[in-house]
Amino acid sequence: MLQIRTTVFLVLFAMAFSLNAQNFKFGKVSEEELKETVNPNDSSAAATVLYRSKKVRFTYNQGAGFTILTDVYERIKIYDKSGFDYATISQSLYKSDSDIESISGLKAYTYNLKNGKVEKSKMDKSAVFTTELSKYRNEEKFTLPNIKEGCVIEFQYKITSPFYYSIDEIALQYDIPINQQEISVATPEYFNFKANMKGYLAVSPKHSAKSGNINFTNKNRVSGKGLSTTSTTYSTQNIDYTIHSADYNMTDVPALKEEPFVNDINNYRSSVKYELQYIKFPQQLQENYTTTWEAVIKKIYKSDGFGLQLKSTRYFKDDLDVLIGKTSSPAELMSAIYFHVQNHMNWNSIYGYYTDKGAKTAYKERTGNIADINLILTAMLQEAGLEASPVLVSTRSHGVPMFPTREGFNYVIASVEIDGQQVLLDATNKYARPNLLPTRVLNWFGKKVRKDGSSVSINLLPSQLSEESVQMNVDLDQDGSLNGKLRHTNRYYNAYLFRNKYANSNEEDYLEKLENRNNGMEISNYQIKNKEGVGKPVQESYEFVLDKQADVIGDKIYFSPLFHLLQTENPFKLDERKYPIDFTFPRRDKYMINISIPDSYKVISKPEDMSIAMVDGIGSFQYKMLGEGQNLQLVVDLKLNHVVIGAEHYSYLKEFFKNLVEKQTEKVVLSKISSNGTTESTGKGR
Template identity: 40%
Template sequence: MKITKLFSLSLLLLLITNATAQEFKLGKVSIAELEQKVHPKDSSAAAAILYKKGETRIEYDVKDGFVTLTDVETRIKIYKKEGYNWANQGLWYYNTINLPEKVTFTDAVTYNLVGGKIEKTKLKSEGVFDEGVDKFRRLKKITMPNVKEGSVIEFRYTIKSPTDRLIREWGFQTSIPVNYSEFITYIPEYYVFNTKQKGYVFPKITSERNSRTVTLTNKERTIPGGTQDTRTQYASDKFDYIETKTTYLAIDFPAIKEEVYVNNIDNYVSGVQHELSMITNFKGEKKMYSTDWNSVVKTIYSYDDFGPELNKTGYFEDDLNALLSGVNNADEKIIIILNYVKSRVKWNDYFGYSCDKGVKRAYKEKSGNIADINLMLTAMLRYAGLTANPVLVSTRSNGIAIFPNRTAFNYVIAAVETPNGNILLDASDKFSTPNVLPFRALNWSGRLIRKDGSSEEVDLMPKKASIDNITLNYRINPEGKITGKTRRQLGDYQALITRDNIDSVKEEEYLEKLENQNNKIEITDYSRANEKEILLPVIETYSFTGNNLCEIIGGKIYVSPMLFFANEKNPFKQETREYPVDFGFPFTSRYNITIQIPEGFMVETLPAPAVINMQDNLGVFKFNIGANGNSLQLSVQHQINEAIVSTEQYEMLKEYYKGMIAKQSEKIVLKRI
């Protein structure tokens, strides 16, 4: 970490340490808050969180035992129309037989300044919505009324959870500035939670221990004198325990800024997570939970809708025997089984490592969630004699698993172990191939689980470079009009992305978009090969004409030799970078370009050859051009060898792109003979 970062962090912590908890109360919005036109520390902010306070308590309930109660109150300032979306608030909650949570929004009011006086508009029932998310969760939403530029909105919500094992993550940062954020947990001594902070700025933490008492009441029916004389007697037991109150306080935390090539910005947002590690009951008996990854995966494997699903039989064997008859090669078996599952069972768009319908029903009904499909795939691979196991994954949208916990994962794929390493498979995407997973699953690492309960970390990030080979031949006429032909060959992830882009899109729409992206060229003779042959590269060919691809100045022709394939803007503009650069996969782009010079012209200036190498074999750019009579031959290579580039390498990567773009922008100058 650089000295400037350390200084900034130290200063921030000093300010927080010296700050005292401010007195905010719902319903006490000030005229000064309503009059404020821009955020004092971020004039670009469309809105800001003025105040947010949350408390999570694990408390004893006479009927339900220990439960978790969360109360949150929030005040938000709207500065611009772009901030109106902050008037729409939503909160998901579990809605299952075993975990029926309850969510309630209250004290929801919009404040405006009208004629120098504060006008209040309360949320009415028509602004409250409740809708399903998936089979486990629902979403309670509110839409605040009468929101304008300058409005302040307030609301409170309460979550009552019948479990004592889940404390929700608290975020101290978001896409707008946060003036004040306070989160307090009250945890009895019977519970041990692992806590983990994430992000690049951290709250001040204080804790204190207080004595609490729980009274347990039992009732018994007794017969003291005879069969007709029954009484109910009540017995009470008191338990004294220590409760730990932990306060997290964040003041003036900046908005989190989106940057290019970030897999999930939430991975880097300041927040705190809790994961249950151990419970001790009143008798002193201890029960361990997610202490390490092995215990986590053993717990998951034992779930009825996970491990036992892998052992179910009697639903696919006859079909698979017919497909594999006479096939002995392991690679062929993998392809046949993968393609069969993809064609047999369609993904219903639900994630999850737990089966929804179960593999048998999904096979029969020909649809299922991620677990239904990929646990079925794993079972078939095992039946075919391959060493196959499930791999738990957290998708990009779900974030990176920071520490051992069962809720870190939301996805599962299959892996076949071979002497040359694991072959990763996902049958939920019709364009995936062995070791080419859907982009959503490329999230650093997963956890492979074997039958014996052992597990190991599996690197999900591709190591093989995906190719993009382009052959471009074009002719320039004396008036600067360019006509030419292009052939483009894309492999692996480049092919998967291309197939996704063209799937179910009319060719006319696709070509119109391609023309507009490439300086308004006109495309003819378009053709495509291997669109459905997913083990082969996608090949596109077309002819084109362009009237805006070069300039004529003073009788000379100026043209960028790569035409519309040149990179024009450096995506890496920030002076420093807080997050790794995530390309998703390594790639190699090669361009072989032949240019025909118009009659009556000759070359006045050619760009000089260039090679830009990054350290640690991170990447290379090569540019070489030469003349041969009336034609020019250009060879360009742009290669990035790592899917993820660390923040320490960011400056080098930025300079690499700067140099590459500068070279691609250089013009060929042609003059009349």
């Protein structure tokens, strides 16, 4: 009996080992993979990475030195049409002067099950496109052929990079599940890299070491004596060195799920970033790279594309003299310089803290990248005698720079000290203004760079509440329709967002979208104030007619007093949350609704008042109904005072919005008045 149990155990163990150690060979897609209709661990997944391999290694070529080779291989199962996008693959390729990353050995196939047989479709070379995204980056993109529901795709290629000092961040988590992945990074002992982990997955790489070898061929010329000719001799030299490897072997990696109010979901994607600390070759001095914020900032500041641009001022001297002559205080001078640069320059949509064209050329051509424009702004402020400094920033889409690295930044703005107060400036957006930065920049903190190259962290998050207020007067008809007038006012960041989205739009198109967004209302007598008046509130007003805003059942009418403005869903649905909640900026929503009910009806039930507040002053909500007779007034006031709320407060926030939504969806109940002045029914409605 014991022998039988032992045999069964060994068989089961062997089967389990075989399944876990499945050998994924390019071109060997099974019927089982094609027949799979859903991911067993995530039924919502539109696709699944069945297997993924990424191997990063260094190779040495005499004359060229070290280069980085990255071998990429992926096999992906696509379940339905919503997963078709995963059949388009893009790869960023960096370049600098004559150095450029390249792709070779690209192979890609699609597999479908047709009449019980595996059908294989090869991707044609014409499906591969290379696009120049910027001065520093190309993109190679390809789409696999014959994509259908249930298909499996696979592709492989090699990236060759001359940038031996930089290993691209390696994502360990996708937007879809990954069944199995094998990631390896092998670096020579001469390059000391530090691995920085990001995300919430528990990742424990396996470290190992092995020997590597470099063969040098030395060429020697020996001159003969007298009439004898010069002879050439060759010798070889072998150098042994150690290769350090880190292997990340992972199974059943969950998809990174998008959640509401996240600054950028990629900031929380599990990944590993290798940051070069130093290079030390035999018989050579150690070359140190970024190890502290101080070292990072000083290296950036000393570069020609950054610090040198602040010293060149002659090209704008005449314009600056005019601005100085028109102002009488530091605050006026700062504003004058800011609005001059904002109006004079046009952003070319390229990010960067190093100038693209150079400040002088950009000023002459009136166009440039982020650094061109904001370093011009900083230089003019400094030349005018103001206490101005550049501020290095990472945009919301670029992530939060948690570790000292030059790659952690991709943007630069300006700061000025006026009467002891710090003012932040970005002249690249036509609707920004002093202390109102483009929302792409509102990302935790920046590094203000002083004139000696030192730096200090500064908070980029705004504290002023951005207000959206609605005042609405409506007449409710017996059939449940509304006739009303509405005034909608947006202030501060709400006004900024409105202008960026709608300032240049056609009014007819805008009104059509507004009507559709509000359940098909009919709008008339539309007026708008301060549509392009930067710094002023945007104010819209119009009259409208809107059907089906109340339920008429028998002798009763039921309606939410917020009508089409109510919030019907709690945006926070998950049981728990790992990521901070980011509202971009603090906000306040105010509603005042004046309602006239039909003369033949009487209020028999209305929502009770509510006032709730969150812990630590995070937010508050007030709901109050006033009035009597045929006139009601609803006042709603929602405040979210903090920009970023830690995940530890998620349960409170979820409960807060649950109460908010429930209160907004509560009904006012009207009952028809009989001829003798009483209600025709004593029921209190549903």
